[in-house]
Amino acid sequence: MEPTLIKRSRPSPxxxxxxxxxxxxxLLNRRGRSLTRLAEVSGVDADEIARIAAGRQAPSVGHLWRIANALGVPFGSLVASKERGDLLVIRKSEPQSVESVGGAFVSRALYPYDSRRPVEFYHLTIAPKHIERSEAHAPGTKENLVVARGSVEIVVGREPAAQLDEGDAIDFLADVPHSYRNLGVVPATIYLVMSYAEASDED
Known part of the structure; x- marks a missing residue:
């Protein structure tokens, strides 16, 4: 059986x-930090940092996580919508999706960014047989996810691998390296709630 490709409406890069x-x-202005220093702390190539900061390059999921960790802010503070009143409809076409290099892992924010809430909500899509590795997040960060479609394997730090099938859920501390692996031949869909140890002071 041939693997099924991920089909989706792409927001404008x-x-x-x-x-x-x-x-x-x-964020850089608030912290008085230079692009050079950000590149050093995040481990992202200085030229790539410069292109991202100038709006000339759409960053990958991995780069955004490294930048967020280096700045000490939630992932959502870089990509999600600003706060807007008491009701907000987020359309599928809105540019809140970021992906890994090659597009095998897609993360879509399903919330308006709110600096007062230390919680974020994501829709994740993982291509067949793909493994997405994530570096450790900020201390105390937790992930709670449920598999909506497919079968995935979650590895957290040195813990034994956990296989999750459709409807299964897992909760873990994400301040250690971890990974998500699609075990099947169709795209896997996951809903992820990420909570931070404390709310960010960014707006």
Missing amino acids: ERLSRIVAERLER
Whole structure:
């Protein structure tokens, strides 16, 4: 059986790049940090950091996590919508999806960014047989996820691998390296709630 390709409506990379660039500029100004220093701390190539900050390159999931960790802010503070009143409809076409290099792992924010809430909600799609590895998040960060489609394997630090089938859920501390692996031949869908030890002071 041939693997099924992920089919989705892609948001404009240019729009996402602008959003990330604007948020990054604000965070760097608040912290008085240079792009050179950010590159050193995050481990992201300095030229790539410069292109991301200028809005000329759409960052990958991995790069965004490294940048967020280096700045000490939630992932969502770089990509999600700003706070807007008491009701917000997030359309599928809005540029809140980021993906790994090659597009095998797609993360879509399903919430308006709110600096007062230390919780984020994501829709994840993993291509068949793909393994997505994540570096350790900020201390105290927790992930709670449920598999909506497919079968996945979660490895957290040195813990034994956990296989999750459709409807299964897992909760773990994500401040250690961890990975998500799609065991099947169709795209896997996961809903992820990420909670931080404390709320960010960013707006």
